Amino acid sequence: MKNHLHTPQEIRNQIWKELVRATQDRHHTWRTPVLATSSDNGLVNARTVVLREVDVVQRNLVIYTDERSSKVPEIMKQQAGLFFFWSSRLNWQLRVRVNITASTSGLEVEQRWQRVSQSATANDYLGQDAPGTVRRETVNTTMTTSHKNYFTLLIAAVTEMDWLELGRDGHRRARILTESWEWLTP
Numbered sequence: 128m129k130n131h132l133h134t135p136q137e138i139r140n141q142i143w144k145e146l147v148r149a150t151q152d153r154h155h156t157w158r159t160p161v162l163a164t165s166s167d168n169g170l171v172n173a174r175t176v177v178l179r180e181v182d183v184v185q186r187n188l189v190i191y192t193d194e195r196s197s198k199v200p201e202i203m204k205q206q207a208g209l210f211f212f213w214s215s216r217l218n219w220q221l222r223v224r225v226n227i228t229a230s231t232s233g234l235e236v237e238q239r240w241q242r243v244s245q246s247a248t249a250n251d252y253l254g255q256d257a258p259g260t261v262r263r264e265t266v267n268t269t270m271t272t273s274h275k276n277y278f279t280l281l282i283a284a285v286t287e288m289d290w291l292e293l294g295r296d297g298h299r300r301a302r303i304l305t306e307s308w309e310w311l312t313p
């Protein structure tokens with residue numbers, strides 16, 4: 128479908144355009160990528176997250192999370208992570224290597240919390256129990272909230288992308304670095 132994109136620059140621009148669109152369009156499949164990180168003992172961990180912001184100039188992807196979720200200490204220990212995106216509309220798989228920084232205070236966090244705290248998702252960052260805490264009851268949808276918020280920004284600096292396009296007449300794949308482009312065998 129996207130075979131009209133020929134040059135690396137065209138493809139690179141379109142990738143970033145799609146990433147930005149994903150933050151604005153609820154139905155864009157790239158809005159909910161999987162973020163993989165390393166956990167202790169060389170194990171891996173992966174979970175769905177919402178892509179909240181994309182800074183094309185700084186080449187950053189931004190996620191919101193709860194400070195107490197297990198991904199935060201994992202990132203503190205090993206900041207290398209990987210975002211996994213698939214779009215059946217584009218027929219594109221995108222794997223994005225990142226270095227992630229967790230931020231729990233400061234102006235950037237405060238400004239966003241001001242906005243998020245007024246929204247329906249505020250409770251995601253106000254739970255009395257940390258995410259992953261064992262519960263006695265099997266089902267409990269009512270949540271006790273605390274006065275403290277655990278809102279945390281995960282700022283992921285893109286270091287490398289692996290782009291794969293499936294096409295009827297053949298597939299295309301490339302390794303994309305900030306300043307370089309390498310075509311790969313798909």
Ligand SMILES: Cc1cc2nc3c(=O)[nH]c(=O)nc-3n(C[C@H](O)[C@H](O)[C@H](O)COP(=O)(O)O)c2cc1C
Nearest residue numbers: 159174175176177191192193196197198199258259
């Ligand atoms: C559609 C969807 C979107 C999600 N978005 C987020 C998110 O933006 N941030 C987040 O911390 N968790 C999000 N979650 C929950 C995570 O997948 C995960 O269960 C939780 O963050 C705990 O993960 P961890 O123990 O690996 O830290 C989302 C889950 C789903 C199904």
